[in-house]
Amino acid sequence: MKHQHTAHLVLLILVAAVLVVRADTLVAQNRLLVWSDEFAGSSIDLSQWQFGIGSTNDNIHYYTGRIENAQVSGGLLQIIARKESYLGYGYTSALLQTRNAVSWRYGRIEARIKVPGTPGFVPAFWMLPAESMYGWWPYSGEIDILEYPTTFPGTIYGTLHAQAYSYFTGTTPLGGTAQVADAETAFHVYAVEWTPEQIDFFVDQNKYFTVTNPHTGYQSWPFDQPFYVILNLAVGGGWVGAPTPSTIFPATLEVDYVRVYQTLDDIGITGKDYVQVSAQGVRYAVPQVAGATYAWTVPATAQIAAGQNTSTITVNWGNSGGDVSALTSTASGPTTSHYPVEVSNNLLSNPGFEKGVKYWNGAMSPLAKGSFALDTSTATHSGHSVKTTVNATPANPWDTQISQQGFTLQAGKQYEGRLWAKSAVSGAQLHVSVINAVNYALYGTVSCTLTDIWKEYSFRFTAPQNAAGSFTVDLGFQPAVYYCDDAVLVNLDTQTGIGTGNEVRIPQRYFLGQNYPNPFNPSTAITYELPKASHVNLTVYDMLGREVSVLVNESREAGVHEVKFDGSELASGVYFYRLQAGGFVQAKKLMILR
Numbered sequence: 001m002k003h004q005h006t007a008h009l010v011l012l013i014l015v016a017a018v019l020v021v022r023a024d025t026l027v028a029q030n031r032l033l034v035w036s037d038e039f040a041g042s043s044i045d046l047s048q049w050q051f052g053i054g055s056t057n058d059n060i061h062y063y064t065g066r067i068e069n070a071q072v073s074g075g076l077l078q079i080i081a082r083k084e085s086y087l088g089y090g091y092t093s094a095l096l097q098t099r100n101a102v103s104w105r106y107g108r109i110e111a112r113i114k115v116p117g118t119p120g121f122v123p124a125f126w127m128l129p130a131e132s133m134y135g136w137w138p139y140s141g142e143i144d145i146l147e148y149p150t151t152f153p154g155t156i157y158g159t160l161h162a163q164a165y166s167y168f169t170g171t172t173p174l175g176g177t178a179q180v181a182d183a184e185t186a187f188h189v190y191a192v193e194w195t196p197e198q199i200d201f202f203v204d205q206n207k208y209f210t211v212t213n214p215h216t217g218y219q220s221w222p223f224d225q226p227f228y229v230i231l232n233l234a235v236g237g238g239w240v241g242a243p244t245p246s247t248i249f250p251a252t253l254e255v256d257y258v259r260v261y262q263t264l265d266d267i268g269i270t271g272k273d274y275v276q277v278s279a280q281g282v283r284y285a286v287p288q289v290a291g292a293t294y295a296w297t298v299p300a301t302a303q304i305a306a307g308q309n310t311s312t313i314t315v316n317w318g319n320s321g322g323d324v325s326a327l328t329s330t331a332s333g334p335t336t337s338h339y340p341v342e343v344s345n346n347l348l349s350n351p352g353f354e355k356g357v358k359y360w361n362g363a364m365s366p367l368a369k370g371s372f373a374l375d376t377s378t379a380t381h382s383g384h385s386v387k388t389t390v391n392a393t394p395a396n397p398w399d400t401q402i403s404q405q406g407f408t409l410q411a412g413k414q415y416e417g418r419l420w421a422k423s424a425v426s427g428a429q430l431h432v433s434v435i436n437a438v439n440y441a442l443y444g445t446v447s448c449t450l451t452d453i454w455k456e457y458s459f460r461f462t463a464p465q466n467a468a469g470s471f472t473v474d475l476g477f478q479p480a481v482y483y484c485d486d487a488v489l490v491n492l493d494t495q496t497g498i499g500t501g502n503e504v505r506i507p508q509r510y511f512l513g514q515n516y517p518n519p520f521n522p523s524t525a526i527t528y529e530l531p532k533a534s535h536v537n538l539t540v541y542d543m544l545g546r547e548v549s550v551l552v553n554e555s556r557e558a559g560v561h562e563v564k565f566d567g568s569e570l571a572s573g574v575y576f577y578r579l580q581a582g583g584f585v586q587a588k589k590l591m592i593l594r
Helices: 002-030
Strands: 032-037 061-063 070-073 076-086 089-093 095-097 107-114 121-129 142-147 155-161 174-179 188-194 198-203 206-212 227-235 251-262 274-276 282-285 293-297 303-306 312-316 322-330 333-344 361-364 371-375 385-390 400-409 414-423 429-436 442-449 455-462 467-474 480-491 523-530 534-541 547-556 559-566 573-581 584-592
Touching (some): 061 227, 107 142, 547 559
Parallel strands (some): 061 089
Antiparallel strands (some): 070 076, 076 089, 107 188, 121 142, 121 227, 155 174, 198 206, 303 312, 361 400, 385 480, 414 480, 534 547
């Protein structure tokens, strides 16, 4: 009987193994080729790839968009690092990315690559988030499918970065390695297979590393958002050191193809999610799948200008937004993708940081010794703000800055810029400005002395010329903790009657929020909501019902309000705060903890 039991156990194990293999095979069979570049033409497809220009990290090269550094030849993409004097740098190379063209969430992403050798290079095939929903790097993640530090030949690295595992945040990236002895002389396929539950790393068909979703939040798993692909060849840096006398130039990273496979359920729409009123010819696309048919719908005030029944459409927008939807049908069935689009007269996209820091740039001098973070504990009219911590004063106020480019100013037109801001402690300074994005000429600005209560700051200016603009917030005046939200830049000569993306939300009911932080020492914030203008009484009492502090006793407009309560003169313990407004009465507890 013992032997029979063992036989049954072995059989069950074998059946389970077959089922697992079968499940993996079915997933692979259900994946469709949704995007590829076979590099079969005579030049780089600039509708899919964009060049990164300039210097990066601690590398010693300058990335260019020249044919000397990136070209298609013989069915291969060649990224070429050269030893040459260029704009003050001793080396040049190239970085190509699909950032503004196409991105994917989940699937198999692979490339067939041959890497260069000799010391001092880091060829890479990797991915970054298209939207930075959880904040600037590394908070929104990074997927390194292939890194090959040529100073240590034969070792391939696959790595994930996130807030919970990054040298930047004082932790360690999650990574694995594989030995590929002929990586410099032969092509190999480097890939990840990415699902909501895990990311597997492959060389050819050999899986060498897996990271599983721990389900502990975006800090450890920001990999639930779309990512785009990057190919580059870096020169020098702390990982590999500078090139040596034995380093051979030019050095070439060769790519035979890049391919992306997804299941039908994983495909999504790419395009602009934030457009100006009456924007024309805005492109939206889903993957072009062999044998598929397509049907699109757009909001009532928009029109499909071209492309219905294909994988790509152009849309003429009216004065309101809504969902762009695509029905993709294949032999295995249909699926519908939805893509919300906002229409506004605000020249700034994602003005309230509701889509993370998408469209925004964050720059901080190492001298500031600080950090950026998305904050959900305090905001103006929506759920997010950007929190900037400056621990030491940098050399210049603009050395610590958040900014947005991508809009055009028209000569002779009058503009208004606005920003909601506060600081953890009253008295912190910041500047809000609009400048020329090319020559940094100042067009308009306001200097702000912040309090610990949200306040809107504004300025007006007339554009002296047609120019690419930059909306900048300089935060490097002194050590402080800043909160910024709901940025606006509008052309005052364009009267559309359409919102700017940060209109005051009128609540549907009276509401008293829980104070934050709680417990606290010495101050906390209390929010309340009014569906209409009302006389408000907000009072704090001790446990015996004695009045401690009257925070508000006056009429207030409809909207969301926040008030600070300073308990520095009170003893530790439990207190109550009560809101009376328009017949509504509610009380909640708060606690002072010394």
